[in-house]
Amino acid sequence: MQVFFEIKTLQAYLQNQRQLSKSVGFVPTMGALHQGHLSLIETAKNQNDIVVCSIFVNPTQFNNPHDLAVYPRTLEADCKMLEEANCDIVFAPSATEMYPSLPTLKFDFGTLENVMEGKFRPGHFNGVGIVVSKLFNIVQPNKAYFGQKDLQQCAVINCLVKDLSFSLDLVICPTQREKDGLAMSSRNRNLSEEQRVIAPEIYKSLTASAALLKNQSSTAVKQFIKEYFDVIEDIELEYFEISDFETLLPIEELSVGKTALCIAAFMGKTRLIDNIII
Numbered sequence: 001m002q003v004f005f006e007i008k009t010l011q012a013y014l015q016n017q018r019q020l021s022k023s024v025g026f027v028p029t030m031g032a033l034h035q036g037h038l039s040l041i042e043t044a045k046n047q048n049d050i051v052v053c054s055i056f057v058n059p060t061q062f063n064n065p066h067d068l069a070v071y072p073r074t075l076e077a078d079c080k081m082l083e084e085a086n087c088d089i090v091f092a093p094s095a096t097e098m099y100p101s102l103p104t105l106k107f108d109f110g111t112l113e114n115v116m117e118g119k120f121r122p123g124h125f126n127g128v129g130i131v132v133s134k135l136f137n138i139v140q141p142n143k144a145y146f147g148q149k150d151l152q153q154c155a156v157i158n159c160l161v162k163d164l165s166f167s168l169d170l171v172i173c174p175t176q177r178e179k180d181g182l183a184m185s186s187r188n189r190n191l192s193e194e195q196r197v198i199a200p201e202i203y204k205s206l207t208a209s210a211a212l213l214k215n216q217s218s219t220a221v222k223q224f225i226k227e228y229f230d231v232i233e234d235i236e237l238e239y240f241e242i243s244d245f246e247t248l249l250p251i252e253e254l255s256v257g258k259t260a261l262c263i264a265a266f267m268g269k270t271r272l273i274d275n276i277i278i
Contacts, residue, residue, distance in 0.1 A: 001083045003090045007098075007138050010091050014052070014139065022049035026141035026168075028132065031055040032072035032186035033081050036176035040145040041085045043173055052139050053082055054091040056098060061127030066269060072189055091139070103130050109156050115248055116241055116262055117152045117273070125156050132157055136166050144168055149175040149183050151260060151275045152248055175274070177203070183274045190270045198234050199267060202274050205229070206261050209240075210278045213259075218242045218252050229265065238264040238271070245277055254278070 004010040014024060025048030027040045037053075044051045055078055062068035079090055107129035112118055118125055136144065146154050154172050161170050176184045181203035182196075191199055205228050212221050222240060229237040244251050245258040262275040 001079070001087055001090065003079060003092060005092055005094070005097065007093065010052075010089070011138060013089070014050075017050055018140075023142045024048060024139065025051045026135070026139045026144045027051065027053045027087075028135050028144070028146075029053060029055055029078075030057045030071065030186065031078050032074050032189065033078045034176075034184045034186065034188075036147055036149070036184035038081065038085045039176050040147060040173055041082065041087050043171065044143065044145050045086060047143060047171075048141075050088045052089040052091060052141065053087050054093075054135055054139070056091075056093055056131070056135075058098075058127060058131040059095055060099070060103065060130055061124050063121050063123050067271070070190060070269070072186055098131070098134060105130060107160075109159055111247065111249055112152065112156055112159065115152075115243070115250070116239060116264070120238055120264065125153075128153055128156055129160055132160060133164065136161075136168065141168050143171050145171045145173060147173055147175060148277075149185065149274060151262060155246070155248055181207075183272070185272060187270050187272060191267060195234060195267045195270070198232065199272065201228075201232055201235060202263060202265055202272060205240075206263060206274060206276045209242075209261050210276060213242070213254060213261075213278065218254075225263075234267060236266040238266060 025044030027044055029037050041051060041053060055075060057071050057073060059068060075092055082090055107126045109125050113125055158170055178184060180200040182200045205225055209221050209225060212224060225240040229235055241250055241262045243249060243260045243262055245260045259278050260275050264273045
């Protein structure tokens with residue numbers, strides 16, 4: 001496994017590999033890797049000759065300075081995990097390497113910026129759009145891999161790929177979960193032991209909602225979720241939405257296979273998100 005810190009050296013290496021007709025799979029991450037990330041690496045390995053994993057905590061997508069400050073940075077451990085997973089290349093640039101000067105470009109993702117993550121994290125998706133565009137231009141992959149847990153981010157990146165005509169295939173992989181149902185996330189390591197025991201209630205609430213929607217209205221299910229978390233002191237619900245899978249706009253009437261149940265909640269200062277498709 002090779003590790004690159006500079007854009008030019010990575011590009012030169014990848015250009016040589018492409019001249020050898022090798023396909024490139026790309027898994028962008030912010031590090032603090034877990035089994036969910038490694039499942040993306042595994043899928044990419046099965047579909048490409050070379051797999052590149054980027055590790056970069058992108059400052060432009062954090063609208064909360066505390067969130068950026070406490071985001072775990074574990075490059076040495078991440079590289080060890082990636083080497084064991086047979087990843088070929090790690091790209092771990094510094095903030096100054098990625099942003100020699102502050103970007104002035106602004107993305108507008110339309111309605112995607114007005115719901116859920118866009119509503120509660122203003123400016124977040126502009127930062128995502130900038131860094132993903134830069135990474136796609138740097139790596140120029142044949143395929144790029146993302147996890148369904150970040151469903152709205154996947155929708156934003158899909159919009160980015162289509163509107164800017166990136167020549168790559170976007171592959172969305174299923175959410176990986178712990179045995180108790182908690183969606184795997186780098187933020188989980190910020191939970192205390194007591195919080196970690198309670199955290200699976202987030203996923204349990206989603207599965208309970210899916211069952212209720214078979215014979216109850218969306219309004220009734222939203223009230224159920226509110227009351228569900230009212231009695232759990234250690235989880236503060238930020239939002240719960242019943243949305244169209246593609247547009248992520250709120251819906252009242254369900255469409256089988258195209259309805260997303262999406263949730264965000266705080267456990268102390270740690271913010272967790274999750275979703276399921278029904």
